[in-house]
Amino acid sequence: MIVIRRIVSSCEDFVSELGEPVATTVRRGAVAVVVRNPWAGRGTVPDLSAEARELAPVLAREITGRLTAMLGGADAIESFGKAAVVGLDGESEHGGALIHTPYFGNVVREILEGTSIIAFSEEQAPAGTTVTVPIWHKTAAATRSHYAATRIRVPDGPRADELVVVAAAATGPRPNARIGDRRTDPVVTLATLETPERTP
Numbered sequence: 001m002i003v004i005r006r007i008v009s010s011c012e013d014f015v016s017e018l019g020e021p022v023a024t025t026v027r028r029g030a031v032a033v034v035v036r037n038p039w040a041g042r043g044t045v046p047d048l049s050a051e052a053r054e055l056a057p058v059l060a061r062e063i064t065g066r067l068t069a070m071l072g073g074a075d076a077i078e079s080f081g082k083a084a085v086v087g088l089d090g091e092s093e094h095g096g097a098l099i100h101t102p103y104f105g106n107v108v109r110e111i112l113e114g115t116s117i118i119a120f121s122e123e124q125a126p127a128g129t130t131v132t133v134p135i136w137h138k139t140a141a142a143t144r145s146h147y148a149a150t151r152i153r154v155p156d157g158p159r160a161d162e163l164v165v166v167a168a169a170a171t172g173p174r175p176n177a178r179i180g181d182r183r184t185d186p187v188v189t190l191a192t193l194e195t196p197e198r199t200p
Helices: 049-071 092-099 102-111 190-194
Strands: 004-017 020-036 079-086 119-124 130-137 148-153 162-170
Touching: 004 049, 004 148, 020 049, 020 130, 020 148, 049 092, 049 102, 049 162, 079 092, 079 102, 079 148, 092 102, 092 119, 092 162, 119 130, 130 162, 148 162
Parallel strands: 079 119
Antiparallel strands: 004 020, 020 162, 079 130, 079 162, 130 148
C-alpha cells in the first residue's frame, strides 16, 4: 500500500547576478514526496523489485506532474535531476531501488521529454536534512552551461520509517554561464599542462 504523507515544492527564479540582469531568466524547481518506506523494519530484504515496481512510477508521475506545472511544461524544461533521502530505519539501497530503476527514471525521462541519464544524489539522513539535487541538460549531458544544483528540505521528513524522493528541473542554464562546453574543450592531459604554451 502506497502511503504519501507530504509533498513539498520549491521554486526559484534567477533574474540578476552581481546587481545586473542575467542574460537569460531561469526558473529552477524541485518537488519532494514523503512516503512510507515499504522495506523499513523488515531487515535485509533480498529483492526490492516488487515494491519498486509498484511505488516508483506513482511517485514519478506525481512529481513530474507538479514540476511541469510549476515550470511551464515539458517543452520549457531544459535540465533535470533526482534524489532520495532514506530515513534512519532504512538503508541507502531503498532509495536506490526507487530512483535508480526504470520504474522511476524512465517515467521521469519520458514525461519531461529527456534522453540523458538523470543526474542524482542519495543519502540516509534524519528528518529535516537539506537535499542537494544535481541537474544537467535533459538531452545533451555534455552541455556544461546546464550543470547546476538546487536544494529542497522537508522539515519533518524523512521520519525513520520514511523515504523522501525528489525530482528537480530548470528552464535554462546557470545564470550568465560562460565557461565553455565539453564538446569544444581543448585536449587537456597532465602532459599538456606541463608543456609551456608557445607564443608566436
